[in-house]
Amino acid sequence: MFSPEPFAGNPVAVVHDGTGLSTEQMQLFARWTNLSETTFLLPPDAPGADYLVRIFTPGTELPFAGHPTLGTCHAWLSAGNEPAVEGEIVQQCAAGLVRIRRTAGGLGFAAPPLIRSGPVDEPLIERAAAEIGIARSHVADAQWADNGPGWIALLLASAEAVLALRPGTVSMDIGVAGPYPAGSECAYEVRAFFPIGDRSAEDPVTGSLNASLAQWLLASGRANAPYVVSQGTAMGRRGRVHISRGEDGTIWVAGATVTRVSGTADL
Numbered sequence: 001m002f003s004p005e006p007f008a009g010n011p012v013a014v015v016h017d018g019t020g021l022s023t024e025q026m027q028l029f030a031r032w033t034n035l036s037e038t039t040f041l042l043p044p045d046a047p048g049a050d051y052l053v054r055i056f057t058p059g060t061e062l063p064f065a066g067h068p069t070l071g072t073c074h075a076w077l078s079a080g081n082e083p084a085v086e087g088e089i090v091q092q093c094a095a096g097l098v099r100i101r102r103t104a105g106g107l108g109f110a111a112p113p114l115i116r117s118g119p120v121d122e123p124l125i126e127r128a129a130a131e132i133g134i135a136r137s138h139v140a141d142a143q144w145a146d147n148g149p150g151w152i153a154l155l156l157a158s159a160e161a162v163l164a165l166r167p168g169t170v171s172m173d174i175g176v177a178g179p180y181p182a183g184s185e186c187a188y189e190v191r192a193f194f195p196i197g198d199r200s201a202e203d204p205v206t207g208s209l210n211a212s213l214a215q216w217l218l219a220s221g222r223a224n225a226p227y228v229v230s231q232g233t234a235m236g237r238r239g240r241v242h243i244s245r246g247e248d249g250t251i252w253v254a255g256a257t258v259t260r261v262s263g264t265a266d267l
Helices: 023-033 066-078 122-131 159-163 207-219
Strands: 013-015 038-042 051-056 089-093 096-103 106-110 116-119 141-146 150-155 174-179 188-196 199-203 227-231 239-245 251-255
Touching: 013 023, 013 066, 023 038, 023 051, 038 066, 051 066, 066 089, 066 096, 066 106, 066 207, 066 251, 096 251, 106 239, 116 207, 122 150, 141 207, 150 207, 159 174, 159 188, 174 207, 188 207, 207 227, 207 239, 207 251
Parallel strands: 013 038, 051 089, 150 174, 188 227
Antiparallel strands: 038 051, 089 096, 096 106, 106 251, 116 141, 141 150, 174 188, 188 199, 227 239, 239 251
């Protein structure tokens, strides 16, 4: 997901029919795939929804996540399904209903409302900075960017500074962004760090973080839509996230989606 190039984005496993599977079975399978997320398609029970999805990391279930949303929608459409309303797919998940459309940048989801926003307490900024290996003075600004995954967003002076990060063990979800020079292919470089048990991980391309970052960067005047984000560079990936804003103010988060592996699983 989020890259047109083979194996350069962020993979997601989609189980087309999760009917009859228990939560424990879903979590076990997600742990076995060991991907950032594994999703399970189910019949919807909310009015207006085209399908229901449950989203799992190897360790927990998430109410919402961006790249699994686009990957699941891609798989649902590829199986020959059609939305009830032409031109817009409605996904039901634990966070509510999420609208998805085909955009110039690929399938795109409407950025969900933030659960928590606003300034981050100074002691938490200092702790987050230390966990990603920088001094507090290198953080230009910080905001809560929580739309399900509870991201703390840190803004650095440049994309170069973001790429230079060498984080230690992180105890919270930390998203970091830094601008590229004007006229570059991408407006920002983004990285996403999060804990898994007693270790830390980096997500190659993160839809939920880019959605909440876009809400902050656009509202503060730091970015102008449309723009493109680069993510995964430090991991040898080439993720591209396309941010646009509709006439009604809706922020759309889009990227390329493609099937690389298909088959059956014995659950």
